[in-house]
Amino acid sequence: MDGARTRGQTAALDAIAAMIRGQTAPHAILLVGPDGVGKTTLALDLAAGLLCEADPQRRPCRSCRACRMVEHDGHPDLHRLGPAGPGRQVVIGGPEARYRGVRDVIAELALMPVEGRARVAIVEGAERMNEDAQSALLKTLEEPPTGVVIVLCADQETRLLPTVRSRCARIRLGLVGSRDIEAIVADHDLADPPLAARLGRLAAGRPGLALAYARAPEAVLIRAELSRVLLDLTGTGSAARLAAVRSAIPRAIALAAALTGGDDGQPGARPTRRRGRAVPAGAAPAAGNDPEDGATDDPDDGRGRLVPASERRRAAEIVVALWADVARDLALVGAGGGRSVRDPVLLEELTAAAAAVDPEAVARFLDRAARGAELLASNVSPELLLDSLALAWPRRRAAA
Numbered sequence: 532m533d534g535a536r537t538r539g540q541t542a543a544l545d546a547i548a549a550m551i552r553g554q555t556a557p558h559a560i561l562l563v564g565p566d567g568v569g570k571t572t573l574a575l576d577l578a579a580g581l582l583c584e585a586d587p588q589r590r591p592c593r594s595c596r597a598c599r600m601v602e603h604d605g606h607p608d609l610h611r612l613g614p615a616g617p618g619r620q621v622v623i624g625g626p627e628a629r630y631r632g633v634r635d636v637i638a639e640l641a642l643m644p645v646e647g648r649a650r651v652a653i654v655e656g657a658e659r660m661n662e663d664a665q666s667a668l669l670k671t672l673e674e675p676p677t678g679v680v681i682v683l684c685a686d687q688e689t690r691l692l693p694t695v696r697s698r699c700a701r702i703r704l705g706l707v708g709s710r711d712i713e714a715i716v717a718d719h720d721l722a723d724p725p726l727a728a729r730l731g732r733l734a735a736g737r738p739g740l741a742l743a744y745a746r747a748p749e750a751v752l753i754r755a756e757l758s759r760v761l762l763d764l765t766g767t768g769s770a771a772r773l774a775a776v777r778s779a780i781p782r783a784i785a786l787a788a789a790l791t792g793g794d795d796g797q798p799g800a801r802p803t804r805r806r807g808r809a810v811p812a813g814a815a816p817a818a819g820n821d822p823e824d825g826a827t828d829d830p831d832d833g834r835g836r837l838v839p840a841s842e843r844r845r846a847a848e849i850v851v852a853l854w855a856d857v858a859r860d861l862a863l864v865g866a867g868g869g870r871s872v873r874d875p876v877l878l879e880e881l882t883a884a885a886a887a888v889d890p891e892a893v894a895r896f897l898d899r900a901a902r903g904a905e906l907l908a909s910n911v912s913p914e915l916l917l918d919s920l921a922l923a924w925p926r927r928r929a930a931a
């Protein structure tokens with residue numbers, strides 16, 4: 532499938548190519564895989580292939596009118612939906628609702644195709660549909676209108692109702708190799724070769740993350756700064772550690788904002804908010820004055836701005852993931868594997884720290900960080916979790 536934008540997902544691409552060639556795509560497809568591995572890109576490859584006007588063997592051709600409309604997110608028979616708003620949920624929607632949701636897509640799919648061929652709906656972050664939204668979609672999954680293909684993209688399929696999952700043909704996507712990620716960054720013409728190579732490693736198998744970093748050079752800087760802060764904590768006492776993780780939260784929020792470009796992520800060119808003030812493209816979502824934020828009694832971000840709980844949780848997730856990366860690199864360098872560290876920029880500091888900490892303490896910390904990441908998905912306080920990690924972080928032995 533020469534026209535595919537997806538790279539490094541051979542099995543998944545083969546499955547999609549067979550659906551396009553055979554013209555027998557299932558009516559509902561579930562793309563499952565970690566965040567940033569390319570589920571949306573693959574869904575768009577499938578959409579382009581199904582809507583393309585070229586000879587079946589050449590689909591998607593990437594040059595016909597239909598392919599170009601898919602590429603520019605303007606095909607009238609391609610309906611996209613994704614998480615919206617401060618809670619980043621895929622909402623149920625409907626004519627009176629604040630954000631576009633499942634009901635809106637269902638209503639669109641009930642109409643005739645504009646171009647007279649297939650119609651494709653893509654739901655990103657499908658695991659972020661609550662039960663009502665999933666139930667609303669279920670009926671369409673059970674009895675889809677003719678020619679309709681619904682593609683659900685999900686990081687965690689266990690959050691989907693069993694009845695929803697059982698209606699879908701499942702395609703799994705795995706982590707992508709660093710060389711493929713490097714090539715994807717190069718395809719987008721976003722970074723010079725050395726930076727593309729660095730991002731290929733930093734992204735740890737997720738081309739979507741590499742592209743986000745490539746589009747936001749300041750995010751690469753903040754990431755390195757935060758990694759260095761965490762690494763330096765091996766040489767400090769408890770009070771300094773607790774203070775440092777508290778100040779890491781606003782930096783992680785800045786990192787998240789840089790990586791998302793400040794939007795709230797709903798795909799498609801349609802306006803995100805239906806009522807009230809429209810959010811200009813690229814503007815940071817208003818926080819603290821939105822009744823859906825639950826922001827009223829939340830801590831501020833150090834500059835007096837109230838930070839919604841969802842944002843603090845995301846920030847803590849970023850810190851925990853970075854921390855695990857630093858710990859993994861520390862363990863690698865300690866075991867003599869310095870050439871495979873995630874970010875070579877820190878190699879010197881990593882080498883010094885690795886010589887002074889107990890490798891077993893690093894291994895124990897990695898377990899705790901993994902458990903911490905799971906706890907964050909439940910309702911644990913982000914601040915308390917970071918505090919406990921700060922105290923568990925290995926300490927350097929005093930120099931002899």
Ligand SMILES: [Zn+2]
Pocket residue numbers: 583584585590591592593594595596597598599
């Ligand atoms: Zn085409």
